[in-house]
Amino acid sequence: MVARKAFEPETRPDFFRDVYEVVKLIPRGRVTSYGAIAAYLGTKMSARMVGWAMNASPAGVPAHRVVNRNGLLTGKHHFPTPYTMQQLLEQEGIKVENDRVVDFKRVFWDPSGELP
DNA sequence: AACGTGACACAGC
DNA sequence: AGCTGTGCCACGT
Numbered sequence: 467m468v469a470r471k472a473f474e475p476e477t478r479p480d481f482f483r484d485v486y487e488v489v490k491l492i493p494r495g496r497v498t499s500y501g502a503i504a505a506y507l508g509t510k511m512s513a514r515m516v517g518w519a520m521n522a523s524p525a526g527v528p529a530h531r532v533v534n535r536n537g538l539l540t541g542k543h544h545f546p547t548p549y550t551m552q553q554l555l556e557q558e559g560i561k562v563e564n565d566r567v568v569d570f571k572r573v574f575w576d577p578s579g580e581l582p
Numbered sequence: 583a584a585c586g587t588g589a590c591a592c593a594g595c
Numbered sequence: 596a597g598c599t600g601t602g603c604c605a606c607g608t
Contacts, residue, residue: 481605500590504603512603513590520589522606534590541589 481511485519488577492531495559496575497567499535506577517541530554537570 488503500513520529520541530551534540542551552562561568
């Protein structure tokens with residue numbers, strides 16, 4: 467599990483790796499926000515780092531499922547083509563309109579596991 | 583070794 | 596109401 471402590475003095479946890487694990491855990495047809503991931507890892511890490519992590523996201527990490535709190539596809543510009551992100555999302559059943567996830571609240575997935 | 587950058591978020595104005 | 600400024604912390608130069 468990725469539920470390790472945010473930062474251990476002795477250990478040097480790869481923030482990125484943790485982020486990747488969380489992102490990989492995002493169910494198909496769902497999205498999450500940078501802030502949610504950051505919060506899950508412990509508010510220590512600012513949401514910006516999540517973005518950086520995505521920047522280095524290796525293959526297998528559905529970065530397209532990570533959007534900003536606004537539901538905006540802020541990172542689409544970083545994909546091979548600006549359409550890639552939207553295409554991937556729509557491919558998973560997520561409707562995207564005007565670079566924004568439709569019913570973002572509905573498809574939003576909380577890394578904590580959608581606690582009841 | 584320091585400064586600037588960055589796919590965000592929140593408080594203030 | 597939206598826009599501006601500040602905080603967050605690792606990575607790149």
